[in-house]
Amino acid sequence: MRDLKDILKYIEIDAPSQLVKHLRLDSREVTPGDVFVAIKGHTLDGGQFINKAIENGAIAIIADRLCEFESSFEPLYLVSELDKKLPELASRFYSQPSQTLDLIGVTGTNGKSTTTAMIAHLAQFCSTESAIIGTLGYGHPDNLIPLINTTPSTVDLQHILSDLNSQHKKLIAMEVSSHGLVQQRVAKCQFKAAVFTNLSRDHLDYHGDMASYGDAKLMLFRDFEPQVVVLNQDDFQAEQWLEKYDFNNLICYGRKNLAPKNARYVYFSDVEYSSEGISAQLSTSWGDISIKSPLFGEFNLYNLTAALATLLGLGYPLEQLVAGCAQLQPVAGRMQAFSQAGMPTCVVDYAHTPDALALALQALQLHVPGGVSCVFGCGGDRDKGKRALMAQAAEQNANKIIITSDNPRSENPDDIIADVAGGLTHPQNAHLEADRAAAIRFAIENATADDVILIAGKGHEDYQIIGDKRIDFCDRRYVQEQLKKAVRGITQ
Numbered sequence: 001m002r003d004l005k006d007i008l009k010y011i012e013i014d015a016p017s018q019l020v021k022h023l024r025l026d027s028r029e030v031t032p033g034d035v036f037v038a039i040k041g042h043t044l045d046g047g048q049f050i051n052k053a054i055e056n057g058a059i060a061i062i063a064d065r066l067c068e069f070e071s072s073f074e075p076l077y078l079v080s081e082l083d084k085k086l087p088e089l090a091s092r093f094y095s096q097p098s099q100t101l102d103l104i105g106v107t108g109t110n111g112k113s114t115t116t117a118m119i120a121h122l123a124q125f126c127s128t129e130s131a132i133i134g135t136l137g138y139g140h141p142d143n144l145i146p147l148i149n150t151t152p153s154t155v156d157l158q159h160i161l162s163d164l165n166s167q168h169k170k171l172i173a174m175e176v177s178s179h180g181l182v183q184q185r186v187a188k189c190q191f192k193a194a195v196f197t198n199l200s201r202d203h204l205d206y207h208g209d210m211a212s213y214g215d216a217k218l219m220l221f222r223d224f225e226p227q228v229v230v231l232n233q234d235d236f237q238a239e240q241w242l243e244k245y246d247f248n249n250l251i252c253y254g255r256k257n258l259a260p261k262n263a264r265y266v267y268f269s270d271v272e273y274s275s276e277g278i279s280a281q282l283s284t285s286w287g288d289i290s291i292k293s294p295l296f297g298e299f300n301l302y303n304l305t306a307a308l309a310t311l312l313g314l315g316y317p318l319e320q321l322v323a324g325c326a327q328l329q330p331v332a333g334r335m336q337a338f339s340q341a342g343m344p345t346c347v348v349d350y351a352h353t354p355d356a357l358a359l360a361l362q363a364l365q366l367h368v369p370g371g372v373s374c375v376f377g378c379g380g381d382r383d384k385g386k387r388a389l390m391a392q393a394a395e396q397n398a399n400k401i402i403i404t405s406d407n408p409r410s411e412n413p414d415d416i417i418a419d420v421a422g423g424l425t426h427p428q429n430a431h432l433e434a435d436r437a438a439a440i441r442f443a444i445e446n447a448t449a450d451d452v453i454l455i456a457g458k459g460h461e462d463y464q465i466i467g468d469k470r471i472d473f474c475d476r477r478y479v480q481e482q483l484k485k486a487v488r489g490i491t492q
């Protein structure tokens with residue numbers, strides 16, 4: 001329990017003493033003893049849910065002056081510009097947990113989940129209690145609690161950090177989305193390290209153009225004064241930032257050996273790919289060493305060097321970290337391979353941008369001797385400009401293309417598939433199948449044992465959103481079932 005009086009003073013409100021349990025932004029999550037915070041959002045007005053929150057047991061309301069509502073409930077605190085003050089309120093409410101944790105923020109278009117999981121696994125390998133927060137959920141990477149957003153709201157985030165703190169977690173690797181940065185969800189967080197993976201086309205429906213998208217990511221490095229800044233030197237966006245800004249305690253990683261004079265570095269070279277994974281030489285400011293890891297794709301080597309650079313920058317020992325690399329397992333639905341003797345290898349991956357799809361396909365071409373088939377689709381009610389680009393990425397990098405449904409949402413799946421196929425130079429070579437299960441079966445039935453099938457776009461998800469329904473469907477489970485059935489000769 002916390003005294004609301006002690007918290008509200010930080011946003012200059014003089015309130016009587018009142019013991020409360022939690023802050024809640026969503027009326028549906030309010031339980032007896034909580035405080036409901038009503039703010040105007042992108043589509044709804046939190047004010048309209050005040051009565052619902054009271055019904056659910058809210059014992060105090062804090063509302064934005066802009067909210068429209070009718071309520072004579074007391075205490076009801078009206079605050080102007082509440083959205084701007086909320087991070088301070090939330091962080092004070094939960095006793096500023098980021099100040100006692102080693103909080104690491106990872107941003108970039110692709111690789112955030114993988115990099116955060118690698119950081120947490122490697123830190124754990126070095127005996128530091130660690131957790132992640134991101135698209136996959138929060139908590140220990142092997143036992144995650146699901147989240148609605150990749151980067152939770154400022155209120156949920158401070159609550160989660162405080163919970164992890166009380167579970168004696170020391171290092172928290174969290175994904176920081178561009179939406180999270182712009183919407184101030186991470187404001188008032190103290191980051192020990194900020195890590196950049198890469199920038200490519202995504203979320204233009206929200207940010208409008210690439211420059212604004214890039215500027216949103218830059219906030220993590222410029223506005224938060226992290227103790228260590230870790231940048232992918234091979235990425236165009238990072239290169240531009242390096243020309244324009246001086247970053248304190250900079251560590252560069254990647255292939256290029258071009259770190260600014262005052263920066264430390266982690267570079268990889270002599271990369272070898274096999275069906276067992278990847279190996280390379282590392283040249284670092286902490287010494288040179290060979291690494292081996294059971295991961296697929298050069299991009300995972302980027303993620304791994306980002307994770308190593310971060311932990312080295314925080315003082316973890318190189319040799320122990322490298323020993324940990326050999327033990328790493330793929331993150332759920334991230335280049336996760338499934339195989340059965342005599343059957344094509346199936347790889348489930350979350351690639352859902354043109355860039356990620358191309359890279360995932362190129363990666364598989366290097367690791368296996370046969371051809372590569374690609375099963376993919378595009379989400380409905382999202383950036384339509386991406387659809388043709390996804391088709392081009394598949395056509396340029398796969399031997400066989402099967403276009404199917406992703407999460408069609410309110411759109412007709414066949415219309416989305418037609419938009420995607422419209423981006424192909426040779427549409428006659430692609431197989432179009434709106435039923436995702438049938439599309440996967442088709443790919444398996446039309447591949448040889450030397451081939452690999454990339455099933456892209458949904459990764460760890462175990463549902464499809466069709467219309468307004470969430471249908472149970474898990475690529476990983478379905479692929480495993482089909483491979484087993486095929487081995488027993490009963491593929492339907």
Ligand SMILES: CC(=O)N[C@H]1[C@@H](OP(=O)(O)OP(=O)(O)OC[C@H]2O[C@@H](n3ccc(=O)[nH]c3=O)[C@H](O)[C@@H]2O)O[C@H](CO)[C@@H](O)[C@@H]1O[C@H](C)C(=O)N[C@@H](C)C(=O)N[C@H](CCC(=O)O)C(=O)O
Pocket residue numbers: 025026027028039040041042043044045046049148149150151152153154177178179180183185206
């Ligand atoms: C467009 C957008 O980003 N919306 C985010 C925003 O919601 P909002 O404040 O605009 O919400 P709203 O729906 O207008 O509702 C207004 C208020 O009424 C409240 N409410 C609403 C309904 C109700 O029954 N009771 C109730 O109290 C809401 O909790 C909210 O406080 O703030 C909320 C709290 O932080 C977020 O959960 C929500 O994310 C929505 C669900 C979302 O889909 N966001 C996506 C675009 C997003 O943020 N994605 C990134 C990842 C991107 C990536 O893949 O890299 C992410 O970090 O998740």
Ligand SMILES: Nc1ncnc2c1ncn2[C@@H]1O[C@H](COP(=O)(O)OP(=O)(O)OP(=O)(O)O)[C@@H](O)[C@H]1O
Pocket residue numbers: 108109110111112113114115135150175197198299300302303333334335349350351352355356357359360459
């Ligand atoms: N460093 C990288 N560069 C480019 N592509 C990558 C990289 N790492 C992973 N990918 C690809 O992007 C997909 C998503 O990876 P991951 O979940 O780690 O990224 P993310 O940034 O967390 O994305 P999201 O928040 O949407 O989950 C992977 O399945 C893989 O295909």
